[in-house]
Amino acid sequence: MGKDRKDGFEEWDGYMNAKITKLEEQFSKASDPFRQTELFKGISIYVNGHTNPSADELKRIMMVHSGVFHHYERSHTTFIIASNLPDVKIRNMNTSKIISPQWVVDCVSAQKIVDYSKYLLYTNQSTSQPKITFQKVEKDDEPKASNVSSIMRDLAELNAKMKETKPDISPEPKQSGSAMTAVDPKFLSEFYNNSRLHHIATLGAGFKKYVSDLRDKHNGDFPDRQKLKEILPKSEIFVKNGQTVMHIDMDCFFVSVGLRKRPHLRGKPVAVTHSKGKSEHVPLKDGVNREKEMDLFVKKIEKKAQDNVKASNINSFSDKSSLSEVASCSYEARAKGVKNGMFMGLAMKLCPGIQAIPYDFEAYKEVAETLYNTVAQYTLNIEAVSCDEMFVDLTDLLNDVETTPMDFVTALRNEVKEKTGCPCSAGVGSNRLQARMATKKAKPDGQFHLLKENVEEYFQNIAIKELPGVGSSTSYTLNELNWKTCGDLQTVSLYKIQAEFGKKFGETLHQFCRGIDNRPLVYGQIRKSVSAEVNYGIRFKENAECETFLKQLCVEVHARLMDIKRKGKCITLKVMVRAPEAPVETSKFMGHGVCDNQTKSVSLTEFTCDLEVITRTVLSTMRSLNIPPHELRGIGIQITKLNEEAPSKKDSVLMNMFSKVAEKQKDKPLKPKETVVEVDKKSEEKSIKGMFSKMSESTKIKSEEEKKPKTKKKNQPTGNIMGMLQNMPSRKRTSDYLVPDDIDESVLAELPEDIRREILQARSDQQKSIEERVKARITKSVKDKKEEIEEIQEEEQEPNIFLQKDNCRILLAWMQSCDEPDSYDVELIIKNAIDLITRKESHEIYDPIAFMCR
DNA sequence: ATCCTCCCCTAC
DNA sequence: TAAGGTAGGGGAGGAT
Known part of the structure; x- marks a missing residue:
């Protein structure tokens, strides 16, 4: 990503500042009992730009040594850590507190606060030329009165005293080598710095958030499309050709990036x-x-x-x-x-x-950012898969630019290659599976459009183990059964496949081998768990060492939980234990060797993000497992059952929702799409009619299993507006979550926390159940789409929201139930509105709309 | 039936 | 030497 921490990846909205302060306070309070040292107590840093050690590393160091890490510069930030900053940037900064990251490192190794003046990046006299001083800093341990503020001197003295009274603090290792086992206090950050898998996972999550943030901020305009319109030949084949999905993937990403140098x-x-x-x-x-x-x-x-x-x-x-x-x-x-x-x-x-x-992890991040930004110029219908791979729904873009998929993809790939110096491949198809399989054929450095008419033949010859979701274990079973190609599998009944691979996966396989994939692109995934685990370098002699490490890992997982601003209700400890017969020394240096795994989870009564609670739970869980510390080879902590995403400011919820609805209506006038294969109820991109035409289109591919509608939970509240309508009259606790019109701000502020939680939890169930019912409907063969729509409406007795007594309250509750509207709720509203208009009762719409605007 | 816990599998 | 993480989907089987 960019060199600047304030770029999109790291940015927190301005209004979150108050929240940040609160979190930071909670954080320092909560983490008190488990501080490793108090070295940086009272000191806070803000990292500006790229540094070595990295910002993440510095954050970790500050956490472990009682310091505070600010994600933004604040008035009380003690130091700004930077390596070099552009002139424009420092012009408005107080350069007297910009210092090199080396200061942090040296403080840690000296175990005291060292004189920071030698690490100042800029001698503030008028010159704007950075004076990079950290390279040749000699470690002068004694802070000099002339160079150090009195606060700093006090701190240093305090630290010196504390060290005398706390002899148990393990000294930093004297040798300059790396941390060897998890007993070393530096181990965790060193391990994470070097773990490719950690970086892959972190970068992937980062880009998912990045895309989601870009979408939130976006105004609906893609000026760069103009560029394409000029360059690319016009075509009309794209029109009315259904959904077009692209899968794009860098070729052997790490190698390609490395080869640039x-x-x-x-x-x-x-x-x-x-x-x-x-x-x-x-x-x-x-x-x-x-x-x-x-x-x-x-x-x-x-x-x-x-x-x-x-x-x-x-x-x-x-x-x-x-x-x-x-x-x-x-x-x-x-x-x-x-x-x-x-x-x-x-x-x-x-x-x-x-x-x-x-x-070269920094470089991977940089190239990945370029890749994402390049695609994002043209559309934000991007589902990030990982740092070097994404799905993109091209339907809109192609309709707008009026070009063919292949022409666009050629231009895009050229641009990516030109900007990054790395080749990539892309596949295009009418769903994610087809796009993905097309990419396989395209690689390396190529592109391939799997046309609808060729899908059947193409999949015939694909090996089943090439399908996404089919890994080594499934391959083995498939081999035993002598099922090799998708063609083979097409002759096997759904029932038989499910008998081998389970209900869900069997069904997936049954569809995938035919090139069918109904999973929509997901643009903003909601996290369901947070975890941190280490299965490398775990070698403890005593319980104390193990517990020290567990505490560190708790700090880590806690920090990650804070990062996504959520709380969790279930804490799971995962351990790898040397298998009884396995050699004590592993073949792989510091590896885990052959192990038995165990997990143990604890459900809490309350949602928590409190480090102390997490640590206490983890430690007691570990004790209850009763594993000899020297047999441990791996440890992981996972937090699940997360609460709802942090609510945004009220105003912005409303604004957000309306801008999105407006954007959608602008982009997607209610024109029907002729043929759409994908069932994509979550996508915001579909018109109502398009949605229904899709449903009947996909009728033939539905399995028997889907015909059974899931029974609906009657007593659950829901954030789904349809569910709210249906539940309204019979619910006793209606007033618990439906807020009166005239509710004042303070009451509002109280309400969302638990109510949203309740609503959101139920919402997913409700969504499923509705999805199931809709799917069940569409399995019927229908001649007239309009009849189908009416049938669903009639059978479901779906009331028109605008004709409901409490429509304003329903709308408010709905709006507070989530940050952004579900597309089919929006569709429902639009549908209801159209309904009224066609019935010439449009006057009924006025009040609710006026209310929502208010 | 449905939920919960403890797994396993997969992807990057 | 080596850095074997992380998140999601889902199944088995017992508890409710």
């Missing part, structure tokens, strides 16, 4: 890995028994997965080659059989000339 390696077999890839053999610790571990591993997985990577990796267990994993390899290496996830030792055997290149 290493052009001499282009065209050669390259692998991104921690291993240097130089020596044939790696040193082994005493007690390592690769053969034995390999046997156990084979035994463990023999009944399940033996995907290619795992199976072939087993071979390299038997020698002394590197067990560092290949995160990404070039196509030249793949040609020799090298795969992602493979051990480097094996990769070197398969491909003797393979070049190892190191990770």
